[in-house]
Amino acid sequence: MASRGVVGIFLLSALPLLCLELRRGKPDLEEEEKNEKRKKLVRKKQQEAQGEKVGRYIENVLKPSQEMKLKKLEERFYQMTGETWKLSNGHKLGGDEDLELDSESQTSFETSNREAAKRRNLPMPLTRVSPPAEQPTKKEVLDLPEEPPETAEEVVTVALRCPSGRVLRRRFFKSCSSQVLFDWMMKLGYRTSLYSLSTSFPRRPLEVEGGWSLQDIGITVDTVLNVEEKEQSN
Template identity: 50%
Template sequence: MASRGVVGIFLLSALPLLCLELRRGIPDLEEEEKNEKRQKLVRKKQQEAQGEKVVTVALRCPSGSILRRRFFKSYSSQVLFDWMMKIGYHTSLYSLSTSFPRRPLEVEGGRSLQDIGITVDTILNVEEKEPSN
């Protein structure tokens, strides 16, 4: 009987400490909302910064399909021809041209996508080259 009394007194004395620990474990809803807003803002800034560096290029193929891929603007313009060859259009038979105004895409060694004028999302046409006699 005496042991029950001791246990009861012990539990009553530990109750305030237990409440404090439980309170610390429950996250403050206002703090949580502030953190979520802060995370969203940081994520948005990161996406905007990334968007300034990246461009989406779409290739309109002779088959009618359109393939899209993202590149860093600082990449060599040669990556466009490498990609075109990878999807099955060899550079000896096909060329790339801009949609409007329609002109052949000039790729010189060492020039970046930005240097050749691809600074925004762009559609390029894959066209058969004229057979040379």
């Protein structure tokens, strides 16, 4: 019993010292955690700085060097294949550059021809001059009077039976000049020097005088006229 009491008294006397040691150990743990956080932050900043250095090195040094090597390999390849024109920037199709190239090639071609002629003592080649284009003769345009409507009064329909077999019809006022029939025939392509107009039945040549109207020459109703070829005298 006495030994147990001694042990109890010893434990009671050692309890304040144990509490003091525990209090001292707690701040040490907090300080270690803070130090660990600082170390992680420092390592993170170092890694970021290192990554930036690597990126600048790739962009400023490594990438231009690789592009230069690739360009040299491309130039060497096209030189070996004889396609060095692919290394130029080229020209836009359809632009003024094509005209300039064509004129330059034509000039160089003519110059080479002249030099070759001089070496062979041959006469200089003559530049071909294209003959002036013939101006088309102006055909006389005949103006026919406006065709009256079907419901108009004093109107007559005239039909022309052409040598090709087609029949063309047109309306005229009875008071219209009789010369308009020949103008109409000429406008269809039948010249008065080669063709004439004649009535169908009885068949007779159509006579026209200056100042006569359709009514004056007997066309008072719908009439069919024949376009006939004149007999050519020897």
